[in-house]
Amino acid sequence: MTINTQNDSTADIIEYALRLGDDSLILGHRLSEWASNGPFLEEDIALGNVALDYLGRARMYYTYAAELSGEGKTEDDYAYLRDERDFSNHLLNELPKGDFAYTIVRQLFIDVFNALYLPLLQQSADENLAAIASKSIKETRYHLRRSQDWCIRLGDGTEESHQRMQKSLGELWGYVHELFEQDALEDRLIEQDIAVDSSGLKDKWLAQITETLNKATLAVPDAEWAVRGGRKGYHTEHLGHLLSVMQSVHRRYPGAKW
Numbered sequence: 308m309t310i311n312t313q314n315d316s317t318a319d320i321i322e323y324a325l326r327l328g329d330d331s332l333i334l335g336h337r338l339s340e341w342a343s344n345g346p347f348l349e350e351d352i353a354l355g356n357v358a359l360d361y362l363g364r365a366r367m368y369y370t371y372a373a374e375l376s377g378e379g380k381t382e383d384d385y386a387y388l389r390d391e392r393d394f395s396n397h398l399l400n401e402l403p404k405g406d407f408a409y410t411i412v413r414q415l416f417i418d419v420f421n422a423l424y425l426p427l428l429q430q431s432a433d434e435n436l437a438a439i440a441s442k443s444i445k446e447t448r449y450h451l452r453r454s455q456d457w458c459i460r461l462g463d464g465t466e467e468s469h470q471r472m473q474k475s476l477g478e479l480w481g482y483v484h485e486l487f488e489q490d491a492l493e494d495r496l497i498e499q500d501i502a503v504d505s506s507g508l509k510d511k512w513l514a515q516i517t518e519t520l521n522k523a524t525l526a527v528p529d530a531e532w533a534v535r536g537g538r539k540g541y542h543t544e545h546l547g548h549l550l551s552v553m554q555s556v557h558r559r560y561p562g563a564k565w
Contacts, residue, residue, distance in 0.1 A: 319492050321372045328368030329396035335361030336553050340404050360446040367439045387557035391547045392540040399482040401546040408471035411457045418451040419515045420486050423508045432500040455519050462523025480528040485535040
């Protein structure tokens with residue numbers, strides 16, 4: 308399929324698909340780092356499966372963006388041949404995996420968000436984005452059950468697990484605000500019923516997070532700090548390190564086939 312990329316709406320959709328693909332790819336890579344490092348074998352496998360879900364989601368978004376571009380690109384071009392400033396993922400997704408509590412808290416934040424976001428994307432006027440959301444929502448419901456269960460088990464577990472969870476909540480809280488902010492590009496697509504208005508999800512997100520944290524005997528952080536910039540290509544130092552590892556083989560052997 309070849310589409311004229313000079314069309315402003317098409318260019319916006321390409322960028323929007325890339326943003327969603329970047330979110331999925333970077334988080335999927337972070338989760339893959341738990342392979343052989345999980346607290347026990349079953350969790351090794353479970354986290355690996357969640358990582359694969361996100362990588363599969365990234366492939367769908369990237370493939371759609373490549374088709375729209377009409378430039379002969381593939382999903383690999385977007386994953387392996389872009390530099391740090393070209394990525395537009397949320398900062399929350401690129402932070403190091405940390406300890407198990409840190410990973411679970413991040414997953415809880417993102418899983419609750421996705422459980423609210425994807426049903427709305429299913430209603431997108433763009434049939435391809437709606438189809439990707441439809442394929443992803445079933446996975447997200449499973450992810451959410453896992454992160455909620457682990458949050459409660461660790462929060463209401465031992466003294467150490469409780470402290471690690473509460474510490475992780477405080478360290479990650481300032482990164483969630485970016486999830487509910489949008490720019491002019493997304494505003495234009497919202498007007499066309501293509502993108503999701505994430506600003507309207509914050510209250511529901513906070514209510515669900517609070518409910519889970521209460522069950523886990525954990526406190527909602529009252530931190531007022533906020534970090535943002537991922538959608539504009541401004542990232543933490545961690546993304547550059549992640550990309551240097553993830554892209555190393557492809558860049559060393561460009562065009563190689565396995």
